[in-house]
Every structure is written in structure tokens, then in C-alpha cells.
Amino acid sequence: MSPVTQTKPGRARMSAAERRAAILDAARSAFADSGYHETSLDAVAERAGVSKALLYEHFSSKRELYVAMLEMHVHELVERISGAVAGAEPGEPRMLAGVEAFFGFVEERRGAWRIMFRNAGDPDVALRLDRLRDEVAAAIVQLMSEEAERKGLDFPNLPEFVEMIAQQMVGAMQSLADWWDLHRKVPKEQVVEAAMDFAWIGQERISQGQRWSR
Amino acid sequence: MSPVTQTKPGRARMSAAERRAAILDAARSAFADSGYHETSLDAVAERAGVSKALLYEHFSSKRELYVAMLEMHVHELVERISGAVAGAEPGEPRMLAGVEAFFGFVEERRGAWRIMFRNAGDPDVALRLDRLRDEVAAAIVQLMSEEAERKGLDFPNLPEFVEMIAQQMVGAMQSLADWWDLHRKVPKEQVVEAAMDFAWIGQERISQGQRWSR
DNA sequence: ATAGTAACTGACTGACCAGTCAGTTAGTAG
DNA sequence: CTACTAACTGACTGGTCAGTCAGTTACTAT
Numbered sequence: 001m002s003p004v005t006q007t008k009p010g011r012a013r014m015s016a017a018e019r020r021a022a023i024l025d026a027a028r029s030a031f032a033d034s035g036y037h038e039t040s041l042d043a044v045a046e047r048a049g050v051s052k053a054l055l056y057e058h059f060s061s062k063r064e065l066y067v068a069m070l071e072m073h074v075h076e077l078v079e080r081i082s083g084a085v086a087g088a089e090p091g092e093p094r095m096l097a098g099v100e101a102f103f104g105f106v107e108e109r110r111g112a113w114r115i116m117f118r119n120a121g122d123p124d125v126a127l128r129l130d131r132l133r134d135e136v137a138a139a140i141v142q143l144m145s146e147e148a149e150r151k152g153l154d155f156p157n158l159p160e161f162v163e164m165i166a167q168q169m170v171g172a173m174q175s176l177a178d179w180w181d182l183h184r185k186v187p188k189e190q191v192v193e194a195a196m197d198f199a200w201i202g203q204e205r206i207s208q209g210q211r212w213s214r
Numbered sequence: 215m216s217p218v219t220q221t222k223p224g225r226a227r228m229s230a231a232e233r234r235a236a237i238l239d240a241a242r243s244a245f246a247d248s249g250y251h252e253t254s255l256d257a258v259a260e261r262a263g264v265s266k267a268l269l270y271e272h273f274s275s276k277r278e279l280y281v282a283m284l285e286m287h288v289h290e291l292v293e294r295i296s297g298a299v300a301g302a303e304p305g306e307p308r309m310l311a312g313v314e315a316f317f318g319f320v321e322e323r324r325g326a327w328r329i330m331f332r333n334a335g336d337p338d339v340a341l342r343l344d345r346l347r348d349e350v351a352a353a354i355v356q357l358m359s360e361e362a363e364r365k366g367l368d369f370p371n372l373p374e375f376v377e378m379i380a381q382q383m384v385g386a387m388q389s390l391a392d393w394w395d396l397h398r399k400v401p402k403e404q405v406v407e408a409a410m411d412f413a414w415i416g417q418e419r420i421s422q423g424q425r426w427s428r
Numbered sequence: 429a430t431a432g433t434a435a436c437t438g439a440c441t442g443a444c445c446a447g448t449c450a451g452t453t454a455g456t457a458g
Numbered sequence: 459c460t461a462c463t464a465a466c467t468g469a470c471t472g473g474t475c476a477g478t479c480a481g482t483t484a485c486t487a488t
Contacts, residue, residue: 013454013465035337037251040445051467053448062446118340123249126332133389160400164408167393168386175347175385176378186374194378197425202416211411227435227484254475265437267478276476 020058023048027069032111036066036122066125073112074132077105082139091147092200099173099195103188106177113181117174133170140166148207165206169199234272237262241283246325250280250336280339287326288346291319296353305361306414313387313409317402320391327395331388347384354380362421379420383413 014022026048030039041062045052059065084101088094106113116129141162173195180191228236240262244253255276259266273279298315302308320327330343355376387409394405 016465019465038337041447042445050465052446053468054466056447057465060447123252158404160397160404161408164390164393164400164405165412167389168409168412171389171392172382172386175381175388178385179378179381183374186378190372190374191378193425194375195382197420198379198382198416201419201425202412205415205419206411211407211415230434233435255477256475264435266476267438268436270477271435274477 016058019050019054023050023055023058023065024069024072027065028073028111028115031066031069032115036125041065063122063124066122067128070115070125070128073109073116074128076109076112077102077116078132078135080105081136085139085143090150094143095200095203096192096196099192099199100188102173103177103180103191103195106180107188110181113177118178133167133174137163137166137170140169144203144207151207165203169203172199230272233264233268237264237269237272237279238283238286241279242287242325242329245280245283246329250339255279277336277338280336281342284329284339284342287323287330288342290323290326291316291330292346292349294319295350299353299357304364308357309414309417310406310410313413314402314406316387317391317394317406317409320394321402324395327391332392332395347381347388351377351380351384354383358417358421365421379417383417386413 023044027044030044030047033039034043041052041055044065045055048055055065059068081098081101084097085094088097144162144166176191176195180186237258241258244258244261247253248257255266255269258279259269262269269279273282295312295315298311299308302311358376358380390405390409394400
């Protein structure tokens, strides 16, 4: 037996990149459980199986760690949606693809979803998320405009109008996702369907020039 | 001149009820500025022009103070909406009344709105707000069902379906209100119109049995 | 006046926690 | 084997802040 160089099990030494990834993962699960302010870095360190000091070898502050972790998931979400949208035919199939990609993310990355839109807590972080929402809304505005042009219709000339519709679509999806998070028994297809029923129909009628009164 | 009993100006002694109200008001403005965690009770006390110890004569903890303040505004919002809804004819006018009351609140009570849905921060507080959202959604479900019955239509039998539509309506309004908070130049009527265009049309078509595909 | 009580305060404490530092340990190049 | 470096740690600190306490001040009833 050569009992030399024996490291504690589970305390394997890792390369910087591996350790960084492990810390990000621990951060995700810790923050998802308790929110930003309620989670101490000691708790994150413990979950990652390292000392708190090591966290500072990889991230220069609590906020930086949080933001790096958040950004990772934001990036994934954006990639998934924009990939799905880009690969679909214009019009209805495109919207369906986007909606499905979105709810797919929510389904698979439950923890990530919670962090992204339910725990912000910190003002700066909330700001970053607001920007994300606005980007998504802007993308929707873009698609709706193309759509309208394709059909030879024109939207109400009021420039804020389309923006307001897009903001509502984003809010509706987000709210539905939150609800779903607490009602997981409902299968994804039904959720997607409800989203399409509500948002697509509303949007489509509006783009045909129909308004609520008269 | 009778320079006796002279209190420092602005440090007037008040009855318990007056002081309580003053503290709640200071709390609203302080919390609205910086969020729950970022606001210290010393800051609230200073804004109210009293010592921190006095806060504890009226509220037994920071959270209790926050919740009391929140509850006050939640109550006002609920009253305004339910009052407006109750006083309107069923169907479209009813929804319009509700939407108008809602955006009226957002317009007049800007600070309150921000506190309520933008800087919860604390998990318990977020829970209270979730419950509010669910109550509102439940009320919408109720109205939609009555509406459907009145018209002799029936909604998709799937019980979760109506719930999902209602959740989306709530989310859409909330999101639009947030957007409006940053784009105040847009007049209320246009915001209300956009909300009605999106949500009413979507809801109405669905209640006529129309679905997005086929 | 005087006693009683309700409003109010300054000064304190104990816990928590982000962030630091002076090291130790384990791979790895020569 | 040795020197070098990169991964890693325990123990500490300084600041913040919710919550407390031992009072003081002003109003009110008798």
C-alpha cells in the first residue's frame, strides 16, 4: 500500500476552469433556494465544498459571482429562443417556435428560471433583468413589424403602441411561466397552447387593424 | 411673550395614530427609493423625523412595518378595482372599468406601485404579493366564467385553461404598468387602450371558442 | 401643583457577513 | 530531488444594522 499523496475524497483538486464551473453551479442552487440577500457566501462555499476564500480567487465580489451565474443562464435562454425563432417559418410557426423554446427552458431549468425572474432582490440585478425583458420585447416588435409588412398591413402609427403590445406579451409569458412553476402537473403542450391562444390571437387581430371597441 | 413649553419645530408630539401614519408614509417613500434590504430602519426613522426606537413602539419588526405599509396599498388597489368593476355593466364595460381603475392607481400612486411589484426582495413579502396576484386572477376567472355563461358559451372544459388565461392577463397588465412607469409621457388613455386591445380581444375570441390553430 | 401615563430618545449590543491575509498543500517542469 | 507555481484554507476584521433598554419629556386629569 502506498498511502502517500492521499487527498480527502470529494475534495479533489481541480483546474481553475473546472472549479469555476463547480462554483457557478453551487451558486445557482444556493441562490435559487434562498434568494440573493438571504444567501451568504459561506453557504455557497460550503455547497461547492471549498473555502470562501477560494470564491474570491474566481470572482471579485458576491455580486460579480451572482451576475456571472445569471448571465450564463440568460445567455442560454436567449440562444434557445433566438435559435428556435430563426429556424422557423415567418408568422405563426415562428411565434410557436419561440414560445415552445421558452417554456422548454422553464421546464428544464427550473432553478435557473426562478433565479432569473423571481429572486432578484438586488437593484442592479433587477436592472439587468429589465434590460433582458426589453431586448425580448424589442425582438418581438421587430418580428411583428416584419409580419405586418409581409401581410401588407400597417400597425397603428403610434410608435409606442407596438411596444406596449410586445411588453404585454412578455409579461403574459413570464406570468404564465411563474404559474406553471407552481402547477407542474400541467403538461407543457397545454401551457404552450394557452400562451398561443391568448397572445397570438390578440396580436393577430390587432395586426389586422381590429381594436377592442367599435 | 411666553417662551415656555417650546418644542423643537417639526418635532411635534403626535397622537399614536398620527405618528403611526407618519411612519408608514416615511416607510413608503424610503422603501420605494431603495428597496427592502437596502433601506435601514435608521433611514426610515430619520425620514419620519423620529428615533428608531419609536418605530418599535408601533411595529414589532422591520418586516411588520414593511408588510403593514404594503397591506395598506394593496387594500387601496383592491378597493379601487373591485369598486370600479362592481359598478360597471357586465362584459366589456366591466373589464374596461377594471383596467382603468388599475392604471389610475399606477398613475396616482407611483411610489406604491413600485414597492408592490418591483422591489419585494424579501421572500415572505414576495409570497404576499403572489397571493394578491392569484386573488386577482381568481376574480378574473370568476368574471370570465359569468361572462361565458351569460353568452351561453362554454369555455374549454380543461379547468386550468381559464386560470392560465387569467394569469396571462394579470402578467400583461403588470408588465405594461412597469413599462409605463418608465414612459410616463404616454397618456393613460393610450395605455388603457393598448391593454384592452391586447387582453380583451384575446379573451373575447377565446371565449367564443376560437383557438390559435385551425 | 402633582401624579400618572403616553410619547419619545440616545446610546448600546449582539449577530451576521463580505471581504482579506498569511499562510499550507499538491501538482509539475527541469 | 528541488524549485516553482497554482489551488486552496482557517482564522480574522471591520462595518452594518435590527432590535433593546433605561431613561427623559410633555401632555392630561385630578
